[in-house]
Amino acid sequence: MxxxxxxxxxxxxxxxxxxxxxxxxxxxxxxxxxxxxxxxxxxxxxxxxxxxxxxxxxxxxxxxxxxxxxxxxxxxxxxxxxxxIGMVFQQFNLLANRTVADNAAFPLEIAGWPSEKIKTRVAECLEIVGLQDRANHYPVQLSGGQKQRVGIARALAPNxxxxxxxxxxxxxxxxxxxxxxxxxxxxxxxxxxxxxxxxxxxxxxxxxxxxxxxxxxxxxxxxxxxxxxxxxxxxxxxxxxxxxx
Ligand SMILES: Nc1ncnc2c1ncn2[C@@H]1O[C@H](COP(=O)(O)OP(=O)(O)O)[C@@H](O)[C@H]1O
Ligand SMILES: [Mg+2]
Incomplete structure (x- = not known):
């Protein structure tokens, strides 16, 4: 690989x-x-x-x-x-003014995915990392481990x-x-x-x-x-x- x-x-x-x-x-x-x-x-x-x-x-x-x-x-x-090639960082590198879902959506927006597909894929990825109930929270409301799982969802989003x-x-x-x-x-x-x-x-x-x-x-x-x-x-x-x- x-x-x-x-x-x-x-x-x-x-x-x-x-x-x-x-x-x-x-x-x-x-x-x-x-x-x-x-x-x-x-x-x-x-x-x-x-x-x-x-x-x-x-x-x-x-x-x-x-x-x-x-x-x-x-x-x-x-x-x-x-x-x-997704990337996950030590300090998470989340955008503070975006929700969990919008952080995970970020690479898909950059890649020009249509918004319906983004929604579905983000929901999938948040479920995979166990944060489906945190979609509308902001990074400041999360623990360190949760923040990193958002980082992983974001890395995983483009498949x-x-x-x-x-x-x-x-x-x-x-x-x-x-x-x-x-x-x-x-x-x-x-x-x-x-x-x-x-x-x-x-x-x-x-x-x-x-x-x-x-x-x-x-x-x-x-x-x-x-x-x-x-x-x-x-x-x-x-x-x-x-x-x-
Ligand atoms: N952009 C840079 N400019 C100059 N030196 C760098 C730069 N990035 C890393 N280094 C140097 O290269 C060496 C290896 O760094 P790094 O790959 O970060 O090591 P590690 O991740 O194993 O701690 C270190 O001595 C570091 O100071
Ligand atoms: Mg290092």
Missing amino acids: IILDNVSKRYQTRGKGWFSAVEPLSLHIGAGEIFGLMGYSGAGKSTLLRLINLLERPDTGTVTVAGQDLTAMGAAQLRQARQN PQVILADEPTSALDPATTRSVLECLEDINKRFNVTVVIVTHEMSVLRRLCDRAALLHQGRLVETVNIENGMIHAQSEIGRELVRED
């Missing part, structure tokens, strides 16, 4: 030349996987995630999602292709094959973390949506992921398998991360 081939990203820093956030790396993520990106703060996890939908354009390499090479596309084609989530539970307490992870898992199982999730929390990896890539200082150190809540890290840094948990 996702093929990263030799992708890399550098940033220009003030006075200190170029900083390499992601060294050239290749990664394949299968359809229907829940795939983690793990590593310490600053490792390049968010940058790598944003390379998948070209929010960051790679300096080298190609990004192929669902058989389409995003790096070869022009702006209009890329906008279209991004309909197939994407892929959802990218950047630390979706890092702003939440353990109980609401659970509800958000269950929601992502449910969407993965029911609709076979491929999920890529950035997290520094080993508990999230154990609970949710099939495999994860370990990043350290912009390098892909290893890809680890996760079975029955066991993270099978081989590298020194991987074992350290698991041990610290």
Whole structure:
């Protein structure tokens, strides 16, 4: 579903030349996987995630999602292709002056869906995330976990094959973390949506992921398998991360 081939990203820093956030790396993520990106703060996890939908354009390499090479596309084609890739953010990024339903409707409005279809699809998505009774509430009236489930409904609305989530539970307490992870898992199982999730929390990896890539200082150190809540890290840094948990 996702093929990263030799992708890399550098940033220009003030006075200190170029900083390499992601060294050239290749990664394949299968359809229907829940795939983690793990590593310490600053490792390049968010940058790598944003390379998948070209929010960051790679300096080298190609990004192929669902058989389409995003790096070869022009702006209009890329906008279209991004309909197939939902994104969920740590700080939810909801619009405060819009209701829950209107937040979830936002990407569909942008994509020019007719209003009747938007209504039906939004109702469906709010039901999937368990917020059908909150449709007319505003974000300020919701708990953190509910806000994130609105974020997930919004990501899901255009019916994407892929959802990218950047630390979706890092702003939440353990109980609401659970509800958000269950929601992502449910969407993965029911609709076979491929999920890529950035997290520094080993508990999230154990609970949710099939495999994860370990990043350290912009390098892909290893890809680890996760079975029955066991993270099978081989590298020194991987074992350290698991041990610290
Ligand atoms: N827009 C940017 N400009 C300059 N440096 C950046 C930018 N975005 C990220 N970085 C740097 O790249 C490195 C990796 O960042 P990031 O991908 O956010 O790491 P992580 O998500 O693993 O914490 C960090 O050192 C960060 O400071
Ligand atoms: Mg990050």
